[in-house]
Amino acid sequence: MSVTKKFLVVAAVSALTAATAAPAMALENEFHGIFKVRGIISNYDDGSAGRLIPTSTPGAKNYIEQRARLLYMAKANDDLKLVTHFEIDSRWGDNSYNSNNTTRNNGGAIGADQVNLETKSVYLDFNVPGSPAPLNVKAGIQPFTDAYKGIIFSNDAAGVVATSSFDKVSARLSYFRFFDNLKTDKTPANNTNGYLTQDFVNLEGKYSVNKDLKVGGSYFLLYDDRSRVTSPRVNVHMIGVNAEAKVGPATVDGFFIYQTGKAGVVADAAATSAAGSAQPFKTVSAFAANVGVKAKIGPGTARMNALYISGDSSVNSGSSRNDFITINGVEHSFYPAEMMIMLRSKHALNTDRAIVYSLNNANQGLIGGFLGYDLSIDKFFVNSNLGLGAVAKNATGNSNDYMGTEINTEIGYKLFDNMSASVQAAYMILGGYFAGVGAGGTNPENPYTTRVVLNYLF
Amino acid sequence: MRKIAVVAMAAFMMSATVPVLAQMSKEEKDECLLASKNCLNEVDSLQKRIKKLNTEIKKGKKIYSAEELKKLNGKLQEAEEIVKTLEQENK
Numbered sequence: 001m002s003v004t005k006k007f008l009v010v011a012a013v014s015a016l017t018a019a020t021a022a023p024a025m026a027l028e029n030e031f032h033g034i035f036k037v038r039g040i041i042s043n044y045d046d047g048s049a050g051r052l053i054p055t056s057t058p059g060a061k062n063y064i065e066q067r068a069r070l071l072y073m074a075k076a077n078d079d080l081k082l083v084t085h086f087e088i089d090s091r092w093g094d095n096s097y098n099s100n101n102t103t104r105n106n107g108g109a110i111g112a113d114q115v116n117l118e119t120k121s122v123y124l125d126f127n128v129p130g131s132p133a134p135l136n137v138k139a140g141i142q143p144f145t146d147a148y149k150g151i152i153f154s155n156d157a158a159g160v161v162a163t164s165s166f167d168k169v170s171a172r173l174s175y176f177r178f179f180d181n182l183k184t185d186k187t188p189a190n191n192t193n194g195y196l197t198q199d200f201v202n203l204e205g206k207y208s209v210n211k212d213l214k215v216g217g218s219y220f221l222l223y224d225d226r227s228r229v230t231s232p233r234v235n236v237h238m239i240g241v242n243a244e245a246k247v248g249p250a251t252v253d254g255f256f257i258y259q260t261g262k263a264g265v266v267a268d269a270a271a272t273s274a275a276g277s278a279q280p281f282k283t284v285s286a287f288a289a290n291v292g293v294k295a296k297i298g299p300g301t302a303r304m305n306a307l308y309i310s311g312d313s314s315v316n317s318g319s320s321r322n323d324f325i326t327i328n329g330v331e332h333s334f335y336p337a338e339m340m341i342m343l344r345s346k347h348a349l350n351t352d353r354a355i356v357y358s359l360n361n362a363n364q365g366l367i368g369g370f371l372g373y374d375l376s377i378d379k380f381f382v383n384s385n386l387g388l389g390a391v392a393k394n395a396t397g398n399s400n401d402y403m404g405t406e407i408n409t410e411i412g413y414k415l416f417d418n419m420s421a422s423v424q425a426a427y428m429i430l431g432g433y434f435a436g437v438g439a440g441g442t443n444p445e446n447p448y449t450t451r452v453v454l455n456y457l458f
Numbered sequence: 459m460r461k462i463a464v465v466a467m468a469a470f471m472m473s474a475t476v477p478v479l480a481q482m483s484k485e486e487k488d489e490c491l492l493a494s495k496n497c498l499n500e501v502d503s504l505q506k507r508i509k510k511l512n513t514e515i516k517k518g519k520k521i522y523s524a525e526e527l528k529k530l531n532g533k534l535q536e537a538e539e540i541v542k543t544l545e546q547e548n549k
Contacts, residue, residue, distance in 0.1 A: 028494060030501050034544040069544050078494065078529075085543065121543075143543050154546070335546075346546070418505045457544060458503045 028075040035456045036349060037066040042449035044341070047091050049330075049352035051362075052341070054430055056438030058445055064092040066108070067349045069120070079129065083142075085121035089350050090114070105350050120156050133166040144174065147204055147216055147242055148255050151288055151309070151359055155331040159200070172204040178328070181226055198224045200327070212246040218257070222327060236261040236284055236325050250295035259286040259325055266319050283320040286310045288359075292336060300375035300382075305336050311365025311393035322393070323363040330358060337370040338385040340426035341447050342406045347424065355403060355428070355447075356389065365392030367401075379414040381422075391433060400432030404446075418458050424451040487521055488514050492529060504544075508537050 043058040047065060068088045075081040090108030097113050100106060107114025123140025139160045146152040159176030181196040201223070206216040217240065224234035240257035262281035292305040312323040326332055335346040344354045356366055372385040387406040394401050405428065412422030427448045438444040491507075491514055502510065511534040515527060522530065 032504055032540055032544065071540065071544060075494075143546070145542075145546075418503050457505065457541065 028073075030073040030075060031071070031458075032073075033068065033070040033458055035066070035068045036453060037064065038349065038451045038453040039064045040351065040449060040451050042447075042451075043445060044353055044447040045351045045449050046353070047094075047351050049348070049350070049357075051357040052353040052355050052447060054355075054434055054437065054444035054447060056440075056442045056444050058447075065349050065351060066090055066092070071121075079127040081125050083121055083123055083125055084119070085143075087118040087120050088116055089118070090116065091350060131164075133164050135162060135164045137162050144176070146202065146220075147206075147218055148240060148257055148288070149290060149292075149336050150333045151290075151307075151326075152220060152238065152257070153200065153202075153327050153331055154333050157200070157331075168208040170206045172202070174200075174202040174204075176200040179226060196226045196228065198222075198226055198328075214244045216242045218242070222261075222325070234261075234263045234281075236263050250293055252291070252293050254289070254291040256289045257287060259284050263325050264315070264321055280319065282315075282318075284322075284325060285320060286312075286322050286324045288324050297373075299377065300373055303336075303338070303370075303372040303374070305334075305368075305370045307334060307337065307366060307368045307370075309359045309361065309365040309367075309392060311361065311391060311395070312363050313393040313395045315363040315395070321363075323360055324365055326358050326360045332359060334359060334368075337368060337387055338372050338383070338408070339370065339387045339406055340408045340424065340449060341428040342387050342389050342404065343368070347410075347451075347453070361391060362395065363393075364395050366390075367392050381412050381414070381420075382409065384409040390431070394433070396433070398433065398435070400435060402431035403433045404431040405429045412453075419454070419456040422453045422455070424453060425449070487526070491533065492522075492526060504537055504541050508534065508541070511537065 039062070041060060041062045043060050044052050044054070046061050047063055066089070069085065070087075071083070071085045073081050073083050088107070089105045091105070092108045093110075094100075094108045095102075095106040095114060096109035096111040098115055099109075103115045104118050105116065107116040119141070121140070121142050123138050123142040125136070125138045128135040128137060137160065141156060141158045142161065143156050144159070144161065145154045153176075157176040157178055159174060161172060161174040163172045164170065177197060177199055179196075179198040180193060182191060182193060199221075201219075201221040203219045204216065205218070206214055208214050218238070220236075220238035220240070222234065222236040222238075227234075236259055238257055238259045240255055242253070242255035244251065244253040246252075261284045263284050264282040266280045266282055287308075287310050289308045290305065292303070294301060294303050296302075309324045310322050312321050315321050315323055333344045333346075335344070337343050339345060339354070340347065341353075342355050343359075344352060344357060359366060366389060368387065368389045370385065370387045372383065375382045385406075385408050389403045389406075390401045391403060392401075406426060407428075408424070408426035410422050410424045412420045414420045425448075428446055430444060430446050434444055436443060488510065491510055511530055514522070515530050515534065519527065
């Protein structure tokens with residue numbers, strides 16, 4: 001073979017080898033997200049969030065809102081990544097060109113061009129190398145859900161969460177700094193980091209007894225110094241147990257959680273005077289309990305949840321309180337009930353109204369029973385739910401504790417594997433608890449909502 | 459000269475060929491899911507990834523070691539957590 005031919009053969013083989021060599025692992029950029037747009041006709045949904053107080057003549061509202069969430073992960077390898085999560089919300093026709101001086105939940109008016117990007121998460125997620133047992137750490141602003149179906153804390157916050165598992169045991173230790181008040185418009189004015197703070201600690205443990213039974217135990221601490229200059233520290237300790245078991249064709253789960261500690265201020269003048277100049281705190285003794293069952297019945301899945309949240313009919317008197325303390329009122333939910341009106345809905349976007357917006361329920365607590373059935377046939381899906389709710393302790397003085405009955409349904413079709421179109425409807429028959437609360441002592445109108453939703457998840 | 463041109467073109471074509479991955483058989487590991495190897499230049503949607511992971515996990519210990527199955531289950535949990543995070547309609 002001549003020199004030229006040998007050269008060409010070597011060149012060809014080199015080119016082939018170089019082209020088919022496996023690429024060296026570099027940073028992996030992963031994008032995911034969700035987009036939802038929904039049109040709403042309702043007599044209570046109004047584009048805002050908060051407690052729904054039924055009225056006699058609410059009027060019918062109609063509007064369209066949308067939400068995009070974009071999640072970007074920078075993965076160095078399977079053990080190290082940065083996770084970021086952003087959100088853009090608008091109601092069609094609300095504002096544009098920053099005309100209302102706000103920077104979130106706007107930008108749907110003509111021209112758009114609104115500064116409205118929200119940051120939900122920015123955190124580092126890594127597995128500690130060389131750890132004797134697998135140890136994962138997440139540090140930064142991150143999503144968190146407790147092991148009690150979200151009734152304690154289920155939202156985004158800045159903190160560090162360490163999770164480890166070995167054999168049948170897993171444990172999670174979490175710390176969050178919810179608030180560190182520095183602004184001079186807070187009372188009192190404060191310029192010292194770490195002085196007026198609200199902190200949250202959670203220790204979780206789970207044990208797999210066998211393949212059908214898992215049990216867990218938890219400790220939570222809510223520690224609030226934000227009002228320390230005028231009031232004592234809020235210190236709420238929570239101890240909980242939870243379990244999940246497969247019983248025949250069904251999965252049964254549930255929890256019990258007890259709260260103790262100090263929260264709120266004694267309003268009783270004599271007690272205040274007896275304590276000297278400092279207002280004494282109320283002693284907390286409250287609890288929540290739940291049982292849930294899920295089973296395949298027929299072509300679909302049936303669900304049941306029962307929930308008890310303790311209440312107090314006279315929280316402003318005495319030196320103790322029995323209402324379940326919720327974190328800042330809104331950073332929790334009970335989505336397994338699958339309600340749209342009675343409790344906060346998992347479908348909520350900017351519109352997030354509910355009769356029982358906070359499970360504390362104006363200190364009254366809740367007794368709730370919820371049934372549901374989910375069915376998927378080919379590309380169609382139907383989810384239907386029934387909920388019954390009453391206050392645990394009536395603080396209004398009326399004799400009827402029953403808040404009402406909700407029925408809701410969602411019927412949808414998967415246009416693509418990751419895109420669906422659906423129709424949702426919910427109606428609540430208000431109970432005797434709301435009798436005569438309308439204008440002039442009339443009964444309020446039963447709340448309803450109807451929605452058409454497009455949903456794309458990728 | 460013609461022979462040189464043919465050899466050079468063949469070398470060029472072979473280097474430009476996009477490697478075609480063989481269809482994953484029931485008896486093979488999915489190295490892309492397991493160790494991010496031999497992935498095409500695209501990322502699966504979450505639904506597709508969850509479907510693929512469930513398919514691979516079902517292959518069980520015939521194809522994967524206990525450690526690899528644990529890894530796949532971990533990735534399945536991660537994907538399901540991402541779906542929950544995106545869909546969770548907290549404020």
